[in-house]
Amino acid sequence: MTTKTPTIVFKRVIPASPAEVYAAWTQPDVIRQWLAPGENQVLDAQSDVRVGGSFRIRSRAPDGVVHTIDGEYRALVPAQRILMTWSYSGPIALLCSMETLLEVVMHEAAPGETVMTVTQSGFATSDTADAYGEGWPTCFDKLERAMTDEHNNKNATDGGMHNAGDSDTNT
Numbered sequence: 001m002t003t004k005t006p007t008i009v010f011k012r013v014i015p016a017s018p019a020e021v022y023a024a025w026t027q028p029d030v031i032r033q034w035l036a037p038g039e040n041q042v043l044d045a046q047s048d049v050r051v052g053g054s055f056r057i058r059s060r061a062p063d064g065v066v067h068t069i070d071g072e073y074r075a076l077v078p079a080q081r082i083l084m085t086w087s088y089s090g091p092i093a094l095l096c097s098m099e100t101l102l103e104v105v106m107h108e109a110a111p112g113e114t115v116m117t118v119t120q121s122g123f124a125t126s127d128t129a130d131a132y133g134e135g136w137p138t139c140f141d142k143l144e145r146a147m148t149d150e151h152n153n154k155n156a157t158d159g160g161m162h163n164a165g166d167s168d169t170n171t
Contacts (some may be wrong), residue, residue, distance in 0.1 A: 006129035007121040012140045014114045016147035018079040018106040021114045024143055025082050025104055031057060034142035037135030040067065051076055054113075055084070065091055081105050086106070094100065094131055098124045112151070 014021050024030045028045035036059035043066070048056040050073065057069045067090035075083035082104040083143045088095040100122040109115045118136065121127040 005121060006123040006126045007119060008129050008133045008136070009120075010118045010140065011135055012116050012118075012144070013109055014116050014140075014147055015112065015151065016114055017112060018108055019062045020083065020112045020150070021116055021143075021146060022079045024147065026055075026076075030146065031145040034068075034086075035059075035139055036142075038153075039140045049076065050071065058135075067072060067092070071099075074101075092131070093169060094128055098122075098128065100132075 004157075010050070015023075016024070022050040024034065026047055026049045028047055031045035031047070032042040034042075035045070035057055039062045042062050043058045044050075045055070045057045047053070053073050055069075055071050059067050059069075061067065067088065070087050070089070071085040073084050074132070075081060082102075084102050085099050086102045089100045090096070100120050103117075103119045103121075105117045105119075106114050118140075119131055120136075123132070
């Protein structure tokens, strides 16, 4: 008999093109803007964006504690899909010593809007899945703000107007 490991799935409409969402997951300058939960801030992000390439994200909590995520890209289809491993190291014992699999799928919902589905699987326990399940929505809120700010800055530069909307769906 096989035991099914917990999986979490989130679906969110992001006010950006699929290419911009893909860049938000793979480009260090964009990762620094959003990929840390809650009040945490990204200190450093590195990525070697190729199948077999690695990435590392270090963030700092308000109390000064540093958290690190390492992983490897397993599949990359620009503006469509990212499959990568995800391993935490830091003071939260519940999250340590475990590698999960993270899949990000993007498709255009409308011009300038992307449906992003994030699936994380391979958790050791349901408690671990729950802990990640609480953190991801705060990251996605930051991603939405970063993409909205980026579009507003572009529109201020070129004189255009953009209405990002307020779409948000978690499943």
